[in-house]
């Protein structure tokens with residue numbers, strides 16, 4: 550079975566790419582389930598109910614998040630009623646929403662999706678290693694044999710350490726948050742697909758998705774500067790993971806990095822086949 554994971558969707562430019570091209574891309578890859586990190590969907594920070602609905606309608610089955618998940622106040626209100634949007638599992642007990650979800654693939658296979666957040670240079674929340682193990686147990690008890698983990702973290706070392714820690718226990722450990730796709734995709738010896746960072750779906754002519762003039766101004770002045778999503782060079786970053794539905798181990802991992810032009814070609818040829 551094939552899982553398609555879309556890297557951090559930033560603002561309208563990222564949402565537009567997903568809305569216009571995700572279905573054709575998923576069909577081209579023969580994806581059985583689509584997961585996406587959506588914590589930057591609302592203007593680069595947070596995710597609204599409307600953004601959530603838009604991504605689900607565009608073909609995303611499960612939305613993961615991270616440190617920006619609470620940037621829009623309404624998320625605290627609706628996340629409890631929308632289990633397909635998950636937040637890092639290592640927030641304290643009592644936090645709204647859940648940190649894992651068992652989705653059904655196109656063929657009805659249960660797939661566990663787990664979201665944890667690193668602690669280095671981020672909020673000091675619970676231990677992502679122990680909490681990831683707890684959530685893996687939870688989704689396994691709910692019938693998931695194939696399990697995907699989004700580790701939302703700042704440092705390569707923390708992500709890589711979690712990859713090794715979970716090797717053999719899940720189909721994939723993929724990092725998010727830094728918005729720059731790394732080239733270290735591999736299958737670890739125990740059968741877990743690993744990638745330090747999947748990258749970003751959104752404008753690449755900025756600084757990790759935001760307008761570069763504002764970011765440079767903040768670095769140079771030290772003063773608070775309001776950030777807006779960048780414009781230009783919209784690209785979709787993701788990863789496709791092929792997993793054995795019986796063993797839950799990965800068979801293949803393929804990084805995806807596509808410009809808007811390349812996505813248009815995929816969408817045009819998919820609609821040519823359909824008509």
Ligand SMILES: [Fe+2]
Nearest residue numbers: 615616617726
């Ligand atoms: Fe983040």
